Amino acid sequence: MFVASRDLRFAKGRFALMGAVVVLITLLVGLLSGLTAGLARENTSAVTGLPADHLAFAAPPDGQSVSFTNSSVTEKTWTNWSARPGVESAEPIGIRTLNAASGDHTAAVSAFGVEPAAGIAPPGLAPGAAVLSEQAAQELGVTAGDTVRIGSLEQRVAAVAGDASYSHTPVVWTSLDDWQRVGRSGAGTGGEATVVALTTTAGADLAAGDEAAGTETKSLDEALTAIGSYQAENGSLQLMRGFLFAISALVIGAFFTVWTMQRSADIAVLKALGAATPYLLKDALGQAVLMLVAGTGLGALLASGVGLLIGGGDVPFVLDPPTVLVPAAVMIALGALGAALSIRRITAVDPLTALGSAR
Amino acid sequence: MTLTLDTVTLTYQDGDGRLTALDRVALDVPAGTMAAIVGPSGSGKSSLLAVAATLVTPDSGQVLVAGTSTGELSRAEKSALRRERVGIVFQQPNLLPSLTSAEQLHVMAHMDGRKPRQVRDRAHELLAAVGLADKADRRPHQLSGGQRQRVNIARALMNDPDVLLVDEPTSALDHERGAAVLDLIVRLTRERGTATVLVTHDRAHLTEADQVCEMTDGRLYVPAAA
Ligand SMILES: Nc1ncnc2c1ncn2[C@@H]1O[C@H](COP(=O)(O)OP(=O)(O)OP(=O)(O)O)[C@@H](O)[C@H]1O
Numbered sequence: 001m002f003v004a005s006r007d008l009r010f011a012k013g014r015f016a017l018m019g020a021v022v023v024l025i026t027l028l029v030g031l032l033s034g035l036t037a038g039l040a041r042e043n044t045s046a047v048t049g050l051p052a053d054h055l056a057f058a059a060p061p062d063g064q065s066v067s068f069t070n071s072s073v074t075e076k077t078w079t080n081w082s083a084r085p086g087v088e089s090a091e092p093i094g095i096r097t098l099n100a101a102s103g104d105h106t107a108a109v110s111a112f113g114v115e116p117a118a119g120i121a122p123p124g125l126a127p128g129a130a131v132l133s134e135q136a137a138q139e140l141g142v143t144a145g146d147t148v149r150i151g152s153l154e155q156r157v158a159a160v161a162g163d164a165s166y167s168h169t170p171v172v173w174t175s176l177d178d179w180q181r182v183g184r185s186g187a188g189t190g191g192e193a194t195v196v197a198l199t200t201t202a203g204a205d206l207a208a209g210d211e212a213a214g215t216e217t218k219s220l221d222e223a224l225t226a227i228g229s230y231q232a233e234n235g236s237l238q239l240m241r242g243f244l245f246a247i248s249a250l251v252i253g254a255f256f257t258v259w260t261m262q263r264s265a266d267i268a269v270l271k272a273l274g275a276a277t278p279y280l281l282k283d284a285l286g287q288a289v290l291m292l293v294a295g296t297g298l299g300a301l302l303a304s305g306v307g308l309l310i311g312g313g314d315v316p317f318v319l320d321p322p323t324v325l326v327p328a329a330v331m332i333a334l335g336a337l338g339a340a341l342s343i344r345r346i347t348a349v350d351p352l353t354a355l356g357s358a359r
Numbered sequence: 360m361t362l363t364l365d366t367v368t369l370t371y372q373d374g375d376g377r378l379t380a381l382d383r384v385a386l387d388v389p390a391g392t393m394a395a396i397v398g399p400s401g402s403g404k405s406s407l408l409a410v411a412a413t414l415v416t417p418d419s420g421q422v423l424v425a426g427t428s429t430g431e432l433s434r435a436e437k438s439a440l441r442r443e444r445v446g447i448v449f450q451q452p453n454l455l456p457s458l459t460s461a462e463q464l465h466v467m468a469h470m471d472g473r474k475p476r477q478v479r480d481r482a483h484e485l486l487a488a489v490g491l492a493d494k495a496d497r498r499p500h501q502l503s504g505g506q507r508q509r510v511n512i513a514r515a516l517m518n519d520p521d522v523l524l525v526d527e528p529t530s531a532l533d534h535e536r537g538a539a540v541l542d543l544i545v546r547l548t549r550e551r552g553t554a555t556v557l558v559t560h561d562r563a564h565l566t567e568a569d570q571v572c573e574m575t576d577g578r579l580y581v582p583a584a585a
């Protein structure tokens with residue numbers, strides 16, 4: 001990069017301007033990524049954190065996909081699943097969003113009902129004794145030993161543990177019996193839950209299990225799309241991020257198109273003097289990558305700084321290396337692609353134009 | 360013979376037909392000598408230089424640069440030939456705006472895969488030879504027209520070419536500066552043993568040339584030894 005690095009210094013105003021655009025887009029993408037991850041965590045951490053590998057949903061009607069809201073399974077379903085080969089455990093989980101209150105504090109919570117003896121149950125869970133996530137305890141202003149009302153039930157707080165969250169509400173673990181009682185307005189069918197959490201070995205035949213139990217089984221990651229709020233949010237946030245990536249690639253492409261056109265007389269001279277085309281392409285691409293790396297580096301740094309400032313508060317924001325570095329890497333890759341497509345026109349510059357007095 | 364054109368014909372697309380820019384041109388330029396080409400505008404002088412510099416491929420005929428026949432060379436090989444064997448002094452100085460005078464010379468080595476550090480002394484020696492030792496760190500916009508033209512000449516000599524092609528080097532200069540630039544080209548031709556082709560419209564330049572050729576309508580007339 002002999003000429004390009006000197007051009008960079010010589011035309012620093014123009015490159016600083018373009019670099020600033022890259023910094024800002026990276027900052028925006030970084031913040032959006034942190035927010036997306038933060039919102040996703042609030043939506044899904046209770047599901048992704050389950051010590052199980054699959055969830056069996058009640059098979060939805062034809063043409064529909066599974067959803068937590070529409071799923072309902074019976075005792076037959078999980079006894080059926082536990083008996084299948086390769087299934088180490090099949091535990092029912094009841095999920096329901098409820099109002100919880102303690103003193104004059106109230107909060108919307110997601111009640112997760114599980115059998116207290118099950119492997120997926122948090123320690124301390126017992127009939128009449130709930131385990132609250134930290135967020136739920138904080139919002140209700142309670143600690144272990146206090147009493148809370150969950151839906152229509154009085155529960156003792158057995159423990160406060162974990163940061164499980166589901167559909168933007170903090171999770172409260174109750175025994176399955178209590179959960180069923182909360183949900184039963186008047187008479188109920190009994191023995192119901194929302195999904196069955198499966199721990200399976202590699203040999204388990206899930207399709208046959210679904211067939212026998214009348215369920216549709218999803219891995220934990222696939223199951224996230226069954227959370228209605230997650231699907232809607234995540235979809236639109238990813239779309240925005242995608243557009244930002246596309247915009248940055250286009251803007252960088254446009255910048256280098258103009259830049260390369262401005263330089264075409266110089267390129268013709270260099271070619272006439274004997275510079276090989278690959279030499280010139282490498283020179284120009286190196287310049288683009290240098291600017292991109294500097295711009296995205298600074299943008300990612302700023303995004304991390306802003307993330308640190310707001311991450312602790314009420315804003316759902318996840319700041320970890322992937323949320324900052326992955327979008328930065330994508331920015332560099334897409335920007336370099338946009339630049340490469342524009343720089344390609346170097347190939348077409350005719351050195352003959354350097355001769356004569358055309359300039 | 361360091362530069363030989365053997366019955367070179369070059370045509371350009373011109374509307375429906377073709378325009379003959381060079382018509383069976385033959386020219387021999389031995390090392391250390393200068394051939395001056397004169398002729399009216401549009402007669403084909405720049406085209407002759409372009410062919411000699413392998414910037415265009417003639418329709419027929421042979422171009423030999425330093426003994427290498429250029430007809431069969433690939434694009435990359437032609438680039439390498441220009442880098443290593445051919446020096447071009449452009450009509451306009453065509454300096455790169457972001458580079459200092461010394462760097463205009465260094466880039467010639469860099470594009471040839473050598474480190475600018477290794478050629479610093481040579482660049483300095485060449486700038487001194489064209490009287491610009493004290494302007495090595497100036498960028499083109501900080502130089503006068505004549506100074507730029509001298510950097511242009513020094514750059515053409517950087518990779519020690521066998522063939523030096525010079526296109527109207529004084530057209531942008533006043534008479535005195537033009538004469539100085541011409542003296543420089545003649546001196547460097549003798550000292551460095553290049554085969555130099557000088558396109559000019561200035562008859563005053565012709566006394567210094569070893570051969571003077573007239574170009575008219577693509578035909579080159581080489582007078583019997585002057
Ligand atoms: N790239 C090109 N395409 C088509 N025709 C061209 C091209 N370059 C030159 N010509 C034509 O070829 C002829 C010779 O052009 P050339 O540039 O060699 O003339 P010249 O002797 O250098 O003229 P001048 O003294 O004005 O520089 C002219 O008629 C010109 O119009």
Ligand SMILES: [Mg+2]
Nearest residue numbers: 356357404405
């Ligand atoms: Mg000309």
